[in-house]
Amino acid sequence: MKKIINDPNQVVNEMLEGVVKAHPEYVKRLEGFNVLVRANKPSFPKVALVSGGGSGHEPSHGGFVGEGMLDGAVAGEVFTSPTPDQVFEAVKAVDNGGGVLLVVKNYTGDILNFEMASELAAEEGIKVESVVVNDDVAVENSTWTTGRRGVAGTVLVHKIAGAAAEKGKSLEEVKAIAEKVNANVRSMGMSLTPCTVPAAGKPGFQLADDEMEVGLGIHGEPGTHRAKITSAKEIVSHLMEKILKDIDINSGEEVAVLVNGLGGTPLMELYIVNNEVAEILNEKGIKIYKTIVGNYMTSLEMAGFSISILKLDEELKELLDSKADTPGFKL
């Protein structure tokens, strides 16, 4: 295992300390918990957004705590759901009278633990709603998931629902917008290499030197198939076909594109991927309103990428364009 770490069992703790030391103007840590919240609580009773999940997907989710996105983020151990008490602490800390929206990626453990936290919060009289993101078109059901997995589209939910909350919309309205983003976004990824959970010490799966995994999950869950590595053009063409088959987007309609790196892929390759994505959309007459390229929902050091396509309307466009000021996403 080649990693720049100290104790494999302290990676989450030391990472969170490193985030707080880097960005004290944005985030602080709830003492005794693996929870990051905004350094300054908003002064008006806005809806608070809390997300989280296993660690290893940085900057998701702690990197998105800040104006226009999340109010709190809960970090589980690497690729492991955070416990209900941690989520509950985050909810209590960020509630500001406007209620709390939990943004949960569709993994069985996350669903269960966020739900329990939600019940604990309700008992204390905090209004809590949840949205489950399940944007990955690759497979139905997976290693840790019933239904479809939640992947990089979650970042777009944070961005757009966060903007709605910042504009003072109600909990019901923010939830409806988050659900609209989830309904309008589709993603699919691939990888060239596995990744290694520090405490495990060895890669989660193996790939031959000339092999790629298509449609895999962000924890290395199996995808649709393995194949010999082909050209960027062929790979993107396949992913885009699967994505666009799953959602009705007509010529003349507008989309946002997220080309997301999984952690170990150079930006050069992500932009080559984007060149292919844009060509396919252009050919179909689908208008690209905004493109985001970079590492947003990663899988440790995995080499690979995912494409997310979000169908836009006027409301989503306005919220997508609103100010976001967080360590991991600025607009």
Place this chain on the structure above:
Amino acid sequence: MKKIINDPNQVVNEMLEGVVKAHPEYVKRLEGFNVLVRANKPSFPKVALVSGGGSGHEPSHGGFVGEGMLDGAVAGEVFTSPTPDQVFEAVKAVDNGGGVLLVVKNYTGDILNFEMASELAAEEGIKVESVVVNDDVAVENSTWTTGRRGVAGTVLVHKIAGAAAEKGKSLEEVKAIAEKVNANVRSMGMSLTPCTVPAAGKPGFQLADDEMEVGLGIHGEPGTHRAKITSAKEIVSHLMEKILKDIDINSGEEVAVLVNGLGGTPLMELYIVNNEVAEILNEKGIKIYKTIVGNYMTSLEMAGFSISILKLDEELKELLDSKADTPGFKL
């Protein structure tokens, strides 16, 4: 070679196309050249900043074209200096009456080719000045360098000199500020893995499974030594000792910290590194004014990082805090 590309000889071309398609509001390409310039030329006669070098260091330098940073960036082939005619085209395109400052990393090829471009521009009556960045404390002279190499500190030169230019300072003033940043910044890096230039098809060097290279350059040039991988704490302690031995920073003085990923290192590890950097500075009473963590000066898919420490004064702090709005760096 595991890469998401098409033709290895087209990676720079297709990457630049992908950048322009992703960020048309920021950049456009000079037709027929590997040059990105701002989509909208500033309307007042400010000093224009041009940087560049071999590709493979993305987002350096094309990702920093935009308000408050660069006006133009020239992309050579991977790890290969851009030719003088390409640099000359960039200079002609961005000159706006205020003169042009070339920011050049200290590699013999870059120095030569930017100098030739500068002479061609002078013949056309364009005022051109150059600043050479040589922030890497690891070694004197290297595979492609006489003297010290220019590495991630270059990004801080772009940021701060770019802010000075945006404020309307003269070419002489902007040059003096860029030189002050270079005089005040020191960097050093390490890697866990080599990287593969697409057209070469195999890694530039080899490292054993338990081995790291300390002090290497951003093209994989040899560093000070190879060693068994140790803890993040020990690695950072060694790099910080070399950096702080080379520049006089006293207790109570302020610095900016850049923890830069080389392309294949997860953000989790970069934040663990930052935790150690901050602890060392805190112990010495050196104040951290601002911290930047992420992939800014990369080496394709290399796993590793560098630390840059910039000693600040009031002028540099103000310029560091000024607005930057580019695809790769926003503030």
